[in-house]
Every structure is written in structure tokens, then in C-alpha cells.
Amino acid sequence: MEKSLLKKEALQKLIDGVREKGGRFVAPSILARQVVYREVDCADQMVHDYIVPRNSIKEFLFPQTEPILRFRLMREGVEVEDVRVEPERTVFFGVRPCDAASCGAVRKVFTWDYIDQFYTRREDSSVMMTIACTSSDDECFCTTVGVSPEGKEGADLLLKETVDGDYLVEAVTDRGRAFVEEFKDVFTEPDGAELKAVATPEPIEGVNIDNIIGFLKDRSHYNSEIWAELARKCVGCGACTFTCPTCRCFDMVDEGTYIEGERRKNWDSCQFDSFTLHASGHNPRDTQFKRWRNRFMCKFNFYPVKFSARGCVGCGRCIRVCPVRLDITEVMIEVSEAARDV
Amino acid sequence: MEKELRERARELLESGEVGVVIGYGWNRRKRRTTPVFIRKPEEAERLVFNPLCVNNLSVYLTRKYPDIQKLGRAAIVAKGCDIKNIVVLMAEGQLKRDDVYIIGVRCNGVVYRQELWQGELRPEIMPVKCHNCDVREPHVADTVVGEPVLFTPPEEPVGMVFDKIREIDAMSPEERWQFWMDHFSRCIKCYACRQVCSLCYCERCITEKNMPQWIETSAHPRGNLAWNLIRAMHLAGRCTFCGECERACPVNIPLNIINQKLVLVVKDAFEHRSGYDPDTHPPLIVYDTEDKEDFIK
Amino acid sequence: MEDKKTEEGWEPKIMAFVCNWCTYAGADLAGTSRMHYSPNVRIVKLPCTGRIDPLFVIKAFENGADGVLVSGCHPGDCHYTSGNYHARRRWIVFKSLMDFVGIHPGRLHFSWVSASEAIKWVDLIDRITEEIKKLGPFMEYRGLKK
Ligand code: SF4
Ligand code: SF4
Ligand code: SF4
Ligand code: SF4
Ligand code: SF4
Ligand code: SF4
Ligand code: FES
Numbered sequence: 001m002e003k004s005l006l007k008k009e010a011l012q013k014l015i016d017g018v019r020e021k022g023g024r025f026v027a028p029s030i031l032a033r034q035v036v037y038r039e040v041d042c043a044d045q046m047v048h049d050y051i052v053p054r055n056s057i058k059e060f061l062f063p064q065t066e067p068i069l070r071f072r073l074m075r076e077g078v079e080v081e082d083v084r085v086e087p088e089r090t091v092f093f094g095v096r097p098c099d100a101a102s103c104g105a106v107r108k109v110f111t112w113d114y115i116d117q118f119y120t121r122r123e124d125s126s127v128m129m130t131i132a133c134t135s136s137d138d139e140c141f142c143t144t145v146g147v148s149p150e151g152k153e154g155a156d157l158l159l160k161e162t163v164d165g166d167y168l169v170e171a172v173t174d175r176g177r178a179f180v181e182e183f184k185d186v187f188t189e190p191d192g193a194e195l196k197a198v199a200t201p202e203p204i205e206g207v208n209i210d211n212i213i214g215f216l217k218d219r220s221h222y223n224s225e226i227w228a229e230l231a232r233k234c235v236g237c238g239a240c241t242f243t244c245p246t247c248r249c250f251d252m253v254d255e256g257t258y259i260e261g262e263r264r265k266n267w268d269s270c271q272f273d274s275f276t277l278h279a280s281g282h283n284p285r286d287t288q289f290k291r292w293r294n295r296f297m298c299k300f301n302f303y304p305v306k307f308s309a310r311g312c313v314g315c316g317r318c319i320r321v322c323p324v325r326l327d328i329t330e331v332m333i334e335v336s337e338a339a340r341d342v
Numbered sequence: 343m344e345k346e347l348r349e350r351a352r353e354l355l356e357s358g359e360v361g362v363v364i365g366y367g368w369n370r371r372k373r374r375t376t377p378v379f380i381r382k383p384e385e386a387e388r389l390v391f392n393p394l395c396v397n398n399l400s401v402y403l404t405r406k407y408p409d410i411q412k413l414g415r416a417a418i419v420a421k422g423c424d425i426k427n428i429v430v431l432m433a434e435g436q437l438k439r440d441d442v443y444i445i446g447v448r449c450n451g452v453v454y455r456q457e458l459w460q461g462e463l464r465p466e467i468m469p470v471k472c473h474n475c476d477v478r479e480p481h482v483a484d485t486v487v488g489e490p491v492l493f494t495p496p497e498e499p500v501g502m503v504f505d506k507i508r509e510i511d512a513m514s515p516e517e518r519w520q521f522w523m524d525h526f527s528r529c530i531k532c533y534a535c536r537q538v539c540s541l542c543y544c545e546r547c548i549t550e551k552n553m554p555q556w557i558e559t560s561a562h563p564r565g566n567l568a569w570n571l572i573r574a575m576h577l578a579g580r581c582t583f584c585g586e587c588e589r590a591c592p593v594n595i596p597l598n599i600i601n602q603k604l605v606l607v608v609k610d611a612f613e614h615r616s617g618y619d620p621d622t623h624p625p626l627i628v629y630d631t632e633d634k635e636d637f638i639k
Numbered sequence: 640m641e642d643k644k645t646e647e648g649w650e651p652k653i654m655a656f657v658c659n660w661c662t663y664a665g666a667d668l669a670g671t672s673r674m675h676y677s678p679n680v681r682i683v684k685l686p687c688t689g690r691i692d693p694l695f696v697i698k699a700f701e702n703g704a705d706g707v708l709v710s711g712c713h714p715g716d717c718h719y720t721s722g723n724y725h726a727r728r729r730w731i732v733f734k735s736l737m738d739f740v741g742i743h744p745g746r747l748h749f750s751w752v753s754a755s756e757a758i759k760w761v762d763l764i765d766r767i768t769e770e771i772k773k774l775g776p777f778m779e780y781r782g783l784k785k
Contacts, residue, residue, distance in 0.1 A: 026637055031528070032525070032528060032594040032595075033594055034593070034594060035592055054592065054593070064530060064531075064560075064561045065560035065561050111507065138371055140371060153474060190512070191618075198537075209528045228409060232409065233376065233377040233378075233379070235401060235537045235538055236537050237532060237533065237534035237536075237537035237538060238532045238533060238534065238537070239532050239534040239590065239592045242530050242532045242592065243592055245425060251559070253552075253555070253558075253559050253560065255555070255558055255785070257702070264560050266531075266559055266560050266561070267531075267561075269532070274550050286408075287407075287408060287409040288406075288407070288409070289409065323397070323534060323537075323538045323586070323589060323590035324376060324377050324397060324538075325374050325375070325376035325377075326376070327369055327370060327376070329370070330369070330370050333370070337354055342446050392736065410654070473705075479745075510739065511739075513741075515738075515741045515742065515744075516741065516779075517741070518738075518739065518740060518741030519742070519779055520741070521741070522740045522741060527784075555716050556694050556698070557694075558785070560785075562783070562784045562785050563783040563784045563785070564701060564784065564785040565785070566781035567697075567740075567783065568694075568701065570735060571697060571737075571740065572693070572694060572697070574736055575693050575732065575733060575736060577734070578732045578736070579778025590662070599741075600736075600739070603735070603736075603739050604732060604736060606672045606733070607732055607735040607736075608732065611728075611731050611732070612728070621771070625728065626725075626728055626729060626732070627725075628728075629721065629724035629725055629727065629728050630724075631714060631715075631724060633724070633728055633731065634725050634731065635714070635727055635751060637730075637731075637734055638727065638730070638749045638750060638751055639748065639749065639750050639763065
């Protein structure tokens with residue numbers, strides 16, 4: 001059964017089924033006046049009319065703070081205990097195609113020179129139920145970076161809303177097929193449901209991703225004046241990186257008392273001035289625009305060139321959340337233009 | 343007003359009186375405004391002023407921005423409430439009056455919930471600060487642009503923030519604790535609240551002191567509480583209630599409530615209102631031998 | 640160290656941040672005079688109340704204190720002239736802040752105790768120990784996820 005139907009009335013049954021088997025069900029829901037992805041236990045907690053949730057799904061795969069080892073001072077010395085993640089299955093419902101696409105990029109980094117099992121195990125035990133977008137806003141620009149609002153990248157199941165508020169489900173991966181099979185009493189025959197129209201944001205005029213990559217790769221542009229001009233207003237709040245689905249930088253800290261504690265992996269952000277601060281006091285990225293330049297480099301140079309991945313999936317979160325409205329698409333236009341000029 | 347604003351900016355740049363005009367411009371789709379740094383007279387055309395200009399640009403005057411300081415003396419487009427922060431910076435010795443040319447803009451209020459903006463300023467979309475504003479006519483400025491504003495703030499402050507403070511004051515300690523833990527537990531320790539605040543100008547914030555680690559950097563309720571308490575404490579007697587921190591908070595923590603609470607405490611205890619007089623010391627660096635001490639047993 | 644509210648014989652842990660010149664000397668006098676007072680207080684001596692950062696109090700709660708006492712020289716007696724006046728201003732604000740977030744006022748105490756006030760110290764400690772005992776262990780703070 002490649003295609004099936006998920007009735008909105010059947011959602012509760014699906015949630016219950018997943019939870020009964022020890023899994024968690026993550027879906028868009030309202031928290032503090034915002035739509036966020038979060039764990040729900042009841043279909044009533046879910047919202048269906050949303051564009052892009054405030055947070056990305058990364059916090060469920062790469063938690064903001066997580067212990068990686070524990071230590072304790074004993075008479076004989078320090079006892080160190082490894083933390084091994086044995087994640088429960090996480091079903092992500094209502095993931096936007098841009099978010100689903102981001103996982104591939106993050107995975108590339110976490111499996112590059114070292115397999116970070118904290119991430120891979122979680123991702124491997126998740127089921128991604130992507131829903132194609134039926135609305136978009138000014139900030140969505142997936143199509144500009146090659147992601148489609150009905151794309152299957154990263155999805156195990158691709159859902160499309162029907163005019164009745166049900167979902168036409170298409171299995172994309174084996175994991176998705178197995179999931180439908182496992183809950184076959186929840187999914188029903190599709191029998192010609194009428195679909196809502198997919199909302200496709202217009203690709204932004206004047207942006208050429210290849211040109212951007214080319215421009216960034218050329219080191220002579222690293223100290224170009226355009227960076228200060230484009231990013232001077234950044235206040236370094238880090239909100240963009242914390243909400244971005246492909247940002248995955250972290251910091252290690254030891255927390256605890258003098259006798260016992262944990263080593264933790266916490267989200268970090270290249271927008272913080274201490275991110276590159278050396279112990280000597282020297283800071284190679286000593287002004288904010290240089291930190292912002294790094295973010296742009298990361299998305300359009302390091303990710304595609306080093307990891308052959310898409311660093312930006314066009315979700316637009318960084319634009320929505322930025323207190324000074326530093327719009328990455330405006331920079332993309334300017335850099336595309338600068339690339340044409342050289 | 344924009345004509346006046348642009349003319350003033352152009353003159354200042356042409357005469358070389360300033361090296362940069364920090365103001366507001368449109369974003370690409372002209373639906374939001376964004377900070378702009380105008381350095382050439384002909385670029386003054388980019389300046390705009392309208393109710394979408396929420397940012398408190400005074401943050402760019404602080405020592406955190408050496409690259410902006412390098413652009414030369416700055417002129418800044420500032421609403422009355424933004425000027426309050428500039429005044430505090432002066433009171434704290436961060437700026438001298440001559441370091442900055444203040445282009446005060448007369449203001450009728452700004453839009454807090456910009457997604458609801460449809461070209462018309464309505465009370466429901468304005469922040470609480472605007473409803474109680476006594477500086478719509480800029481109080482410290484080198485020049486003032488815009489049409490005179492007729493507005494008298496209510497005698498007793500009104501708005502959701504004040505209602506909420508009363509509500510919390512009436513709660514039991516357990517309920518208050520619950521209220522704040524529900525909020526603080528969402529904090530993601532992004533420090534956006536700190537970064538947008540022009541009064542958080544420390545080059546090294548206490549959260550970054552890690553020998554010892556005073557405030558835990560992990561985003562867990564315990565560390566979040568410590569951070570939010572200390573942030574509020576460090577702003578006590580200084581915060582002008584400009585609201586930037588709450589606006590910037592990506593997870594909607596009602597920082598205005600805690601800030602305003604301390605504004606009220608400080609006003610009550612020391613009769614101090616920050617942001618009005620550059621020559622008055624911030625209340626927490628001075629003292630009065632007669633300060634109340636009924637709680638000291 | 641899991642102590643429950645109901646547990647018999649539970650004793651509160653109280654952190655006292657005191658200045659070196661007055662309150663510490665006062666507590667010392669109580670000790671050398673062999674006066675008895677509740678053994679629940681752990682004293683941290685600092686040069687002056689002006690040196691007592693609100694973070695110390697937060698740290699104390701984070702580390703499991705059920706109550707905190709901050710104490711120094713009486714107004715006018717500060718060894719550094721004005722440290723306690725500055726501290727007093729800070730406390731006014733800090734106390735309101737802690738109240739506002741729901742930390743029971745009975746868990747945070749402020750006092751002036753001079754070098755000669757051993758009796759005041761003894762009474763103070765006994766009184767706040769009683770008060771904190773009534774409130775029980777500070778499970779809310781200790782229970783915060785960390
Ligand atoms: S850079 Fe911005 S638009 Fe791109 S993926 Fe990250 S948050 Fe989304
Ligand atoms: S370097 Fe910056 S932009 Fe890149 S992943 Fe890390 S935080 Fe995100
Ligand atoms: S959200 Fe905006 S201001 Fe904050 S770090 Fe990102 S670009 Fe800079
Ligand atoms: S507080 Fe006053 S000056 Fe500031 S935006 Fe509102 S009305 Fe304008
Ligand atoms: S703490 Fe918030 S409201 Fe107060 S001055 Fe800073 S940004 Fe403005
Ligand atoms: S802006 Fe909000 S989420 Fe970020 S650190 Fe401040 S309170 Fe926490
Ligand atoms: S020395 Fe005791 S309070 Fe200053």
C-alpha cells in the first residue's frame with residue numbers, strides 16, 4: 001500500500017498507538033502564544049493551521065543540553081561513566097518539508113569524521129511524517145534553495161492535506177512503509193480524496209546559489225567590505241542559530257559539584273563573541289559582522305563544499321526571529337549580485 | 343516627517359558633523375523596518391520613520407560595537423523611549439553628550455505585534471509602554487523632527503503588564519513560583535534579551551565567567567532561573583522598560599513583567615526613574631543613609 | 640541527601656553570608672561565650688556586606704540551602720564606611736525580586752549584628768531556624784531540573 005488515508009479522527013488512535021509502544025509523538029502545538037513542535041499526548045493539543053513552527057525539530061534529535069558522561073570523585077580516583085543513548089521512537093507529525101530536509105545536512109556533520117551516536121541513534125529511531133505546505137509567508141524561501149514545499153527529502157511518509165482535513169499518506173522509505181503496516185488499523189484506503197493546493201513560494205529574484213557558493217569559495221572575498229555593510233546591524237543574539245534547523249554547533253561544559261557531575265553538550269552559536277575567543281584573549285572574529293559572515297559562510301560554503309549538503313533549507317526562521325531583521329535572503333541577493341560583478 | 347529627517351541627516355553627513363546616521367530603513371518587501379547605517383549624504387533617502395520602527399537603536403552606541411564607532415561620530419534616530427536608554431548610558435559614563443547627535447523623532451507609538459499591522463496604529467497592537475508614554479515629545483535631543491504630539495499619559499499606568507504585576511503580587515509564593523517556572527523553563531539561553539539591550543553593555547557578561555561557572559550555561563530550569571534573576575537584577579534601577587528584551591525573546595518569556603516590577607520597586611524605594619536625567623546617578627551605585635530597612639531584622 | 644518534608648528529624652540547612660568585621664565577630668563571640676544556638680547554620684565570611692553578590696544567595700539555594708541569611712555591620716558601623724549602605728539598596732531590590740518569583744520571604748533573611756551582639760545572633764539564628772523548619776525543605780528549588 002504506497003498510498004493510504006489518515007483521517008483526522010484517527011489521529012488520536014495513532015498517538016495512543018505510538019505512545020503505548022513507548023514512543024513519543026511530536027507535533028505542532030501552541031505554547032506561550034507560539035506554534036512549536038512539541039510532544040503531545042492528545043490530538044486536541046495539535047494545531048493544523050500553521051506555517052513554520054518557532055522551533056525546528058532538531059531539539060528532539062540534538063537536545064539543547066544533554067549529558068555525554070558522568071563523573072564522580074572516589075577515594076581511588078575519578079570514576080567516569082559513559083552515557084549511552086537508547087532513544088525511544090519519536091514520531092514527528094506535521095514536519096514541514098524544509099525541516100525534514102534539514103536532517104540530511106545535520107547528519108552529514110555528525111557522521112563526518114566521527115559518528116556521533118547521540119544524534120544518529122535518535123534520528124534512526126524516528127519516523128518523519130512530513131506534511132506538504134498549503135500556506136506560506138513572506139519569509140519562506142525553500143524554493144530558492146532547491147527545497148520543495150511538497151518535497152520528500154528526509155521524509156519517511158509524505159502527507160498531503162485533503163479538503164476535508166484528512167491526510168493522503170504516501171510512504172517514501174521502508175521505515176515509512178513499515179510504520180503504516182504497523183498501524184494499519186489507523187490508515188485507511190485513499191479512495192480519491194480531493195487535495196488542497198500546495199503553496200509554493202516564488203523563488204527570490206536575483207538569487208543564484210551557485211554564484212553565491214563561488215563567491216564565498218574565493219578567499220579574496222573574505223575581507224570584502226560588503227560583509228560589514230550587510231551585517232553591521234547584527235546584535236549577536238544567537239536567536240537565528242538556535243532556531244535554525246541546520247545549525248548544530250555545541251559547547252562542552254562540566255556541571256555539578258566538586259564530587260560529582262556531568263559533562264554536557266550544549267547548543268552554542270557562532271554569533272556569540274565567546275565562540276571563537278581564545279584563552280589568550282585574542283578573538284579572530286572580533287566584531288559582530290565577522291561572526292555573521294561566518295554564519296553565511298557556514299550555510300553557503302562550508303555545508304555545500306565540505307559536506308556536499310544544503311546548509312540552508314529556506315525555512316525563514318532566522319528572518320522571523322531576528323530582532324534587527326537581518327534578512328538572509330537580502331544578503332543572498334547582494335552576494336549573488338556581487339558575484340556577477342566580479 | 344521623513345523629509346525633515348532625511349534632510350537633517352543629509353546636512354549632518356555633508357557638513358561632516360557626523361560620520362554615520364543610525365536610523366531605520368525598509369526591508370526588502372517594505373513590510374518591516376530594519377536598522378540602517380547611512381554614511382553618504384545621498385543615501386539619506388533610505389531613512390524612514392513609521393510605527394514599525396520598534397528597534398531601540400541605542401544598542402549600537404555601546405562599546406560592544408567598535409566597528410560602528412570607527413565610522414565616526416554618530417547621529418541616531420531615536421524615539422523618546424530610545425532616548426531614555428541613551429540617557430542611562432550617559433549617566434553611567436558610557437557616552438558623553440557630545441559623542442552622539444540625537445535626532446529625536448516625535449512619536450505616536452509603535453507596533454508590537456507587527457503581523458497585525460495593516461497601516462493603521464490601533465491601541466491593541468501597541469506595546470504597554472506606548473500607552474503610558476510621557477516622552478512622545480523627545481526629552482533630550484539635538485534636533486526634533488515630526489509633528490507635535492498631543493498625548494497625556496494616564497495618571498496611573500495602564501496595560502497588561504501592570505495588570506499582570508498586580509495579579510502576581512496577589513498570588514501565593516507557590517503560585518508565583520509556578521508562574522515563573524512555567525516561563526523560565528522555556529528559556530533557551532540564547533541571550534537575545536541581553537544582546538538587544540543597550541544597557542547590557544558588559545564586554546564579558548557574568549554568564550560567560552566560568553572560573554567558577556556562576557551561572558550554569560545549560561538550558562535547564564535551575565540555570566534558567568539563575569540567569570533570569572541575575573539579568574533582572576543587573577538591570578534594576580537602569581532598565582527603562584523599552585521592551586526590547588521581551589520583543590527579542592524567541593520563546594515569549596514575559597520579561598517586561600519582571601523588568602517593570604523592578605522599575606516600580608526602584609521608583610517606590612528610591613524615587614528614581616531611569617532615563618530622564620543624565621546627571622543623576624543610577625540608584626544602585628549610590629545610597630541614602632535613610633533608606634528603608636524594615637525588612638532587616 | 641533525600642530529605643522529605645514528612646521525614647522525622649529533618650533539619651534545615653541554612654547558609655549565612657556575613658561580614659568579617661561585625662557579624663562574624665558577633666557569631667564568634669557567641670561561640671567563645673559558649674552560648675547555644677541551632678547548629679543548622681553554615682557561615683561564609685566575607686570582607687563586607689558590600690561584597691555579597693546576589694548570586695551567592697542563588698548559589699546557596701542551588702546547592703540545597705533551605706534558607707539564607709545575609710548579615711553585616713549596623714548602618715554607620717561598616718568597616719569600609721558605606722559597604723552596608725550599598726548592600727542595603729541591593730537587598731531592597733533583590734528581596735522584592737525573590738518575593739516576586741515566589742521564593743517564600745521566610746527563606747531569605749537580612750540582619751545587622753554587631754561584634755558585641757552575641758545574644759542577638761543567637762536569637763536570630765534560633766528564630767530563623769524555627770521559621771525555616773516550619774516551611775520545610777526547599778523542595779521547589781532543589782527539585783528544579785538541572
Ligand atoms: S539559515 Fe535561516 S532560513 Fe536557512 S535553514 Fe537556517 S533558519 Fe532556516
Ligand atoms: S557555525 Fe554558526 S551557522 Fe554554522 S552551524 Fe554553527 S552556529 Fe550555525
Ligand atoms: S537573529 Fe539577527 S541579530 Fe540575532 S544573531 Fe542572528 S542575525 Fe544577528
Ligand atoms: S514609548 Fe513613547 S516614544 Fe516610545 S514608541 Fe511608544 S509612544 Fe513612541
Ligand atoms: S532590560 Fe529590556 S526593557 Fe530594560 S532596557 Fe534592557 S532591553 Fe529595555
Ligand atoms: S531571550 Fe528569552 S530565551 Fe533567550 S536567554 Fe533571554 S529569556 Fe532566555
Ligand atoms: S564591613 Fe561589615 S558591612 Fe561592611
